[in-house]
Amino acid sequence: MKKYNLFEKMIKAFFPATGETKLGDFVECRSRIESEKGRFYALLWIISYLLKSFPSLIKSKIYWSMVMVRNYIKIALRTIRSNTVISLINIFGLSCGIAAVILIHHFISDELSYDSFHKKSNNIYRLYTSINNPDGSIDGNMDTVVIPHGPAMKDFFPEVVQSVRVYPTEFIVKHENIIESQMITYADKNFFTLFSFNLISGDPESILDQPNSLVLSSTFAEKYFGDNDPIGKTITIISGEYTNDFCITGIAEDCPANSTIQYNIIIPFYSMRLFGNAGMLERWQGWNGRIQTYIEVQDENSIAGIKVKYHDFSKQFYSATFERMGGSIFEGVESNVDPMSFGQQKLEDIHFDSMIQGFPDYTNIYILSGIAIGILIIACINFITQSLGLAAKRLIEVGLRKVVGANRIQLVRQFLIESVVIILFSGFSGILLTITAMPVFNELSEKSLELSSIFSMSSLNLIFSLMIILGICAGGYPAFAISKFRPVEILRGKFKISRKNTFSQILVIVQFACSVLLIISTLIIGNQIDYMINTDLGYEKDNVVIVRTLLNSNDANEKFYTNFTERIKQYPGIVNVTGASSALSLGNYTDIVIHNEKRFFPKVVRVKYDYFKTLGIKLFDGRVFSEELSSDISGVVVNETLIKEFEIENPIGMTLEGYHMPLNIIGVIKDIHPGTLRRQILPAMYIMNPRQEIRYILLKLEGNRISESLEYLQTVWQDLQPDKPFTYSFLDEDVEKQYISDKRWKSIIQYATFFAILIASLGIFGLISITINRRIKEVCIRKIHGAKVSRLIFLLSGESLILVTIANIIAWPAVWIAMSKWLENFAYTIEISPLIFILAAIITMSLVFVTILFQVLKAAKANPVNSLRYE
Amino acid sequence: MDVLTRLEEIFLLAVWRLGDNAYGVTIADKLTDTTNKKWIMSQVYVPLERLENKGYLKSYLSAPISERGGRSKRLYGLTEKGLQALIEINSMQKSLWSDVSPAALRKDLKNKLT
Numbered sequence: 011m012k013k014y015n016l017f018e019k020m021i022k023a024f025f026p027a028t029g030e031t032k033l034g035d036f037v038e039c040r041s042r043i044e045s046e047k048g049r050f051y052a053l054l055w056i057i058s059y060l061l062k063s064f065p066s067l068i069k070s071k072i073y074w075s076m077v078m079v080r081n082y083i084k085i086a087l088r089t090i091r092s093n094t095v096i097s098l099i100n101i102f103g104l105s106c107g108i109a110a111v112i113l114i115h116h117f118i119s120d121e122l123s124y125d126s127f128h129k130k131s132n133n134i135y136r137l138y139t140s141i142n143n144p145d146g147s148i149d150g151n152m153d154t155v156v157i158p159h160g161p162a163m164k165d166f167f168p169e170v171v172q173s174v175r176v177y178p179t180e181f182i183v184k185h186e187n188i189i190e191s192q193m194i195t196y197a198d199k200n201f202f203t204l205f206s207f208n209l210i211s212g213d214p215e216s217i218l219d220q221p222n223s224l225v226l227s228s229t230f231a232e233k234y235f236g237d238n239d240p241i242g243k244t245i246t247i248i249s250g251e252y253t254n255d256f257c258i259t260g261i262a263e264d265c266p267a268n269s270t271i272q273y274n275i276i277i278p279f280y281s282m283r284l285f286g287n288a289g290m291l292e293r294w295q296g297w298n299g300r301i302q303t304y305i306e307v308q309d310e311n312s313i314a315g316i317k318v319k320y321h322d323f324s325k326q327f328y329s330a331t332f333e334r335m336g337g338s339i340f341e342g343v344e345s346n347v348d349p350m351s352f353g354q355q356k357l358e359d360i361h362f363d364s365m366i367q368g369f370p371d372y373t374n375i376y377i378l379s380g381i382a383i384g385i386l387i388i389a390c391i392n393f394i395t396q397s398l399g400l401a402a403k404r405l406i407e408v409g410l411r412k413v414v415g416a417n418r419i420q421l422v423r424q425f426l427i428e429s430v431v432i433i434l435f436s437g438f439s440g441i442l443l444t445i446t447a448m449p450v451f452n453e454l455s456e457k458s459l460e461l462s463s464i465f466s467m468s469s470l471n472l473i474f475s476l477m478i479i480l481g482i483c484a485g486g487y488p489a490f491a492i493s494k495f496r497p498v499e500i501l502r503g504k505f506k507i508s509r510k511n512t513f514s515q516i517l518v519i520v521q522f523a524c525s526v527l528l529i530i531s532t533l534i535i536g537n538q539i540d541y542m543i544n545t546d547l548g549y550e551k552d553n554v555v556i557v558r559t560l561l562n563s564n565d566a567n568e569k570f571y572t573n574f575t576e577r578i579k580q581y582p583g584i585v586n587v588t589g590a591s592s593a594l595s596l597g598n599y600t601d602i603v604i605h606n607e608k609r610f611f612p613k614v615v616r617v618k619y620d621y622f623k624t625l626g627i628k629l630f631d632g633r634v635f636s637e638e639l640s641s642d643i644s645g646v647v648v649n650e651t652l653i654k655e656f657e658i659e660n661p662i663g664m665t666l667e668g669y670h671m672p673l674n675i676i677g678v679i680k681d682i683h684p685g686t687l688r689r690q691i692l693p694a695m696y697i698m699n700p701r702q703e704i705r706y707i708l709l710k711l712e713g714n715r716i717s718e719s720l721e722y723l724q725t726v727w728q729d730l731q732p733d734k735p736f737t738y739s740f741l742d743e744d745v746e747k748q749y750i751s752d753k754r755w756k757s758i759i760q761y762a763t764f765f766a767i768l769i770a771s772l773g774i775f776g777l778i779s780i781t782i783n784r785r786i787k788e789v790c791i792r793k794i795h796g797a798k799v800s801r802l803i804f805l806l807s808g809e810s811l812i813l814v815t816i817a818n819i820i821a822w823p824a825v826w827i828a829m830s831k832w833l834e835n836f837a838y839t840i841e842i843s844p845l846i847f848i849l850a851a852i853i854t855m856s857l858v859f860v861t862i863l864f865q866v867l868k869a870a871k872a873n874p875v876n877s878l879r880y881e
Numbered sequence: 882m883d884v885l886t887r888l889e890e891i892f893l894l895a896v897w898r899l900g901d902n903a904y905g906v907t908i909a910d911k912l913t914d915t916t917n918k919k920w921i922m923s924q925v926y927v928p929l930e931r932l933e934n935k936g937y938l939k940s941y942l943s944a945p946i947s948e949r950g951g952r953s954k955r956l957y958g959l960t961e962k963g964l965q966a967l968i969e970i971n972s973m974q975k976s977l978w979s980d981v982s983p984a985a986l987r988k989d990l991k992n993k994l995t
Contacts, residue, residue: 018950025923031942034952035905035922041948042906063923 017056024060024067078420079427085407086428093400096779099772100393101436104484106765107386108440108476113451114382115472116459118375124268124361128206130306133171135313135354137163137303146347153302155352156294159327160198160303166323169312170305174198174205175279176271177301182560182734183275184246185234191560191737194247195273196282202262204306205271211241212260218278224256225276227264247277248734250561252285267458270360271302295331305354313354324348381762384524388766390484391517392773397429397488398514399780408495421493429485430477437477454758515813518777522817522854523824525770528763529850530825534842535759538833539752541687541840547745548682549594550626553716554741556593557707557723560734567703570730571618574707577726583719586624586710591616591702594684594741599702603695604668605656612652612693613684614669616702622647622679624710632662632677635698643698646673650681652693666695673697687838708741771861774810778862781809782869790874802870807862814858818851885970891916892928893937893967896957904943904954929957937963 021036022028028036044052090097125131137159141149160173177196182189201207202214202225209217210228217225224245231240240258247254256277265272282291290296307313324332332349355363362370411421445461452458463469561567571589578584592599592615601614619635619642621627630650635642646666653661658675666673673695681691711719720738727736782789789802826842833839885893895911896903905922908929912920932938939960942953959967 030952031955032905032922032926034946034950034954037950037952038948039906039922059921 020056020060024063026067026070078424082424082427083431085424086431089400089404089428090432093403096396096400096776097432099776100396100432101439103389103392103769103772104433104436104480105438105440105443106769107382107389108437108473108480109443109447110382110385110765111476112440112444112469112473113447113459114378116463116469117378117451117455117457119468120268120457120459121361121375125270125357127266127269128357130204130206131357133307133309133312134204134357135305135307136357136360137305137352137354139297140351140353142347142349142351152297152299154297154299155303156297156331157290157301158292158294159352160305162327163305163316163323166326167316167319169307169315171308172200172204173303173305174201175301175303176201177279177298178273179300181285182248184248184733185244188234189733190735193272193274195276196279197273197276198279201276204304207265207269207273208263210261210263212262217260218276220257220259221278221281221284222254222256223259223278225260225262226258227262227274229264230274231261245275249285250563251566254281254284256281294327304357316354320352321348324350324352378758381758384528385762385765385769386480388521388524388769388773390480391521392769392776393429393432393484394487395514395517395773395780396776397425397485398491399776399783401488401492404492405495408492412495418493422489425489425492426481426485429489430481433477433481433485436480437473441473450761454754454761456754514777514780515809518773518810518813519817519820521770521773522814522858523821525763525766526818526821526850526854527825527828528759528766529853530821530846531829532756532759532763533846533849534825534829534840535756535832537840537846538836539749539756542752542836542838543746543749545683545687545838548627548680550710551742551745553711553713554625555709555711555720555723555738556741556744557709557727557736557738559705559707560731560737561703561705564700564703567705568700571704571707573730574726577729578709578723581719581722583712583715583722584709585712586620587707588620588624589618589704589707590621591705593706593708594744600692601669603666605666610652610655610693612648612695614695614697614702616700616704617696617698618704619698621696621708624708627682628680630678630680632675634677634679641674642676644671644674645676645698647677647679647696648675649679649691649694651691652695653678655693669695670701671699673699683838688836690837767857771857774858775861775865778806778810778865782806782865786869786872787878789869790872790878793870793874799867799870803863803866806866806869807859810858810862811855814854815851818847818854821850822847884973885966888928889932889937890967890970892925892932893959893963896938897959897964897967901956901958903957908957932963933957936960937966 017040018033018037021033025032040052040056043055128134136153137155139152139155141152143149157175160175163170164173175196175198178193179196180191181194183192183194197218199216199218202209202217209225212225217223226234226240226245234240234245235243240261243258244255245258247256262273262276280291282288307316328348328350359370362372408421411424416424448459448461559567559570561570575587575589578587592613599614600611603610603612617635619637622629622634632647634647635645648661648666652658658664661675661678664675666675679696683691684694709719709723723738724736785806789806792802792805825847829842833842891912892908895908895915899907899911905925909920909922909925912918912925929938929940933940937960938957940955940957943956945951945953
């Protein structure tokens with residue numbers, strides 16, 4: 011090999027077409043200049059020469075490489091066209107993967123963006139209360155603090171800049187001829203200065219200053235006032251027997267979907283006085299989970315400063331409360347721990363940890379990312395497997411290209427470009443798929459993602475990088491594998507693709523393991539949800555209507571109940587009627603009861619005597635309330651759980667101290683599930699003592715006359731409370747509502763499973779065509795020697811069935827662990843039956859069998875002459 | 882026969898003038914002198930090859946020379962067709978310009994300028 015010195019090398023690099031003679035010319039020229047004008051000048055001359063040629067160098071390099079690319083693309087399209095079915099399968103699979111990634115990326119970024127739009131979000135915290143045991147461990151957290159806590163913090167801690175309390179509740183709104191029950195939000199007057207909710211009209215500093223001011227969201231402004239300007243007009247708000255007029259001082263933009271704080275109508279916090287709740291404002295005990303307190307601190311160091319001084323704060327404001335709360339538990343026990351301590355949660359963390367478990371719950375995000383990645387991986391695996399399979403048809407082409415002078419890099423480039431072409435098609439159809447699937451996805455995820463966000467910068471970035479990554483990963487391996495072929499062997503006809511295709515086999519196993527995982531998960535989740543919805547809750551929920559009295563005071567409620575029940579008792583469509591202070595999942599009230607020096611938090615419900623009969627609740631021991639016995643007013647009916655927790659041996663006749671008044675246990679009912687089966691059944695006490703008001707009237711209706719009965723009830727209501735809307739709900743609907751999110755998850759997993767199975771079947775379809783191609787000669791020779799068709803079918807499908815079995819075996823333990831973990835979320839679960847696993851195995855096997863049947867039959871019946879011809 | 886373009890004419894004349902010594906470097910120099918524009922070697926290769934394809938020039942390799950790192954030169958010479966073309970273009974030139982004198986042209990130019 012000739013050795014080129016530096017100069018010659020540079021010339022050759024910059025002027026690609028330089029042959030030996032031209033190089034010689036350059037050398038001569040340069041030595042002439044060097045001798046005439048010196049080395050330095052020669053150097054300058056060279057540099058100027060090279061620089062002048064640079065642009066055309068670039069152009070020619072690009073042009074020449076592009077020339078080949080045109081050919082590659084042509085061949086790529088030709089390949090796609092001649093293998094239409096497989097290529098379409100590939101493209102479909104990849105576009106599913108891409109669509110899944112796009113949708114789920116949007117979901118996740120929406121979730122993570124919750125509450126981040128507030129300008130001060132870094133310094134805003136929500137306050138919570140922790141209930142402590144004397145030994146310092148935490149009994150539980152409440153996501154609220156007492157009402158005066160927030161403003162007191164502002165005065166006590168210099169680090170706290172301001173505090174805002176937000177309290178959504180439901181009142182009746184009246185305007186002209188509209189009268190309806192709506193969500194009204196009490197908020198401190200600095201609501202709009204702390205949070206970045208924009209005002210369309212009104213000054214954020216003073217908008218809630220006046221005690222009767224009111225702010226409407228723009229949707230509601232339109233709803234009540236149409237096109238007219240609402241500012242200065244009046245809206246009436248009614249709660250119980252309190253009616254107040256409010257003057258509209260501003261309109262706010264609708265609260266964004268990704269905000270945990272939602273509002274429609276806002277009134278000043280202190281207008282609570284106007285609704286008879288003035289006493290609550292200064293009380294340092296009594297926790298209402300709907301009242302949320304937010305504080306703004308100066309900077310990130312403020313929290314540490316606050317923590318140090320919190321004990322002094324508690325001592326100053328909470329000592330009376332602690333005395334009462336501690337009760338006998340903290341009495342006489344030396345403890346440096348207060349019965350309650352307080353903490354704060356960053357605003358942006360609330361969405362993932364609304365119940366303050368101390369850690370954010372990203373489960374949803376993990377599951378969805380897992381699904382997206384799973385689908386993508388399966389699609390990639392398909393693509394790789396099938397590219398390798400198609401390689402067999404292109405042996406001659408590759409051999410020829412190598413002979414004619416292509417080097418390895420050029421071949422790799424060719425196959426990468428082919429992959430890129432397919433991926434571009436997939437990307438395009440992936441976007442189409444996303445657009446089509448968006449409505450369904452929005453419904454499933456309860457968000458409202460818009461089409462425009464697909465085309466935003468970050469989204470397009472994502473799609474682009476995804477395609478590049480896919481191209482490299484999915485296209486890289488086949489490209490390298492195919493370009494390794496040795497031309498001599500190919501063209502001589504002796505080349506055999508190695509029979510060992512371990513890599514493909516592993517890929518197929520992974521695919522099927524994913525599918526098995528999803529199938530089993532779907533079945534188990536489906537079973538669990540059906541179980542929860544259909545299980546016997548311990549009471550009869552059908553045809554039960556719950557009517558809210560919408561009154562506040564005990565007297566008003568009593569009077570209303572008596573009048574109402576008098577009027578409707580005779581109506582044939584109404585089977586039973588009763589009243590309570592809470593209706594199973596609505597309006598629950600928990601109180602503290604101390605028994606045997608231990609603290610319990612049972613649910614306390616005030617009921618009318620026929621509560622249990624109306625709901626069909628069964629007795630375990632003793633009796634229920636009776637209308638006749640007046641002593642029953644100091645009696646209590648408890649549930650089994652209470653007996654167990656309180657460790658009472660002979661409950662009937664025993665007196666429960668430790669509540670606000672002594673109670674005589676007259677009966678024990680069988681446990682019922684008041685809410686979802688996610689939660690353990692809590693101990694419950696049912697009393698007739700009028701300490702709580704009867705706010706709910708429960709009616710058991712006759713099944714075939716429901717609409718008539720409702721109409722009748724409505725007329726009775728109109729008579730008794732004409733100024734308030736008749737508000738009711740069906741108990742079975744209320745129960746079902748609690749499972750909405752679980753049902754959603756069931757749908758999501760079902761969809762995911764469907765796609766995964768689809769793509770996995772496509773995968774096995776591809777694999778079997780490779781296998782058949784490879785073994786076609788063997789099959790034909792066997793045929794000639796007299797093998798029966800059934801034997802051949804067995805032979806060819808054997809490999810696939812073994813792979814599926816292995817996949818199942820791998821997937822079973824993984825699913826077991828995952829599902830057990832998921833079921834831990836529920837207090838009452840089904841047993842995971844082994845039948846499900848076997849069912850999944852059968853499903854996958856049959857699936858494989860059906861997919862390959864057609865191809866295998868074709869191969870088994872093929873004429874041996876055709877494939878043995880060239881031997 | 883086709884009429885030579887100006888550029889081709891210049892090239893063929895340069896090669897003819899250089900006789901036995903017509904190769905990349907020298908042709909470029911000669912052209913620089915004749916046309917008062919700087920010609921570099923890269924500019925002459927392609928026209929030379931085109932002329933060779935058309936048949937006006939023929940090229941041959943010389944013996945290797947040590948100064949050029951042991952490489953040969955590619956020398957160009959006129960073919961019969963080339964010479965014929967030159968003769969033709971010369972007569973065409975003469976007939977075109979027979980009745981035109983530089984002095985008359987310059988007078989016309991002066992009239993236009995004033």
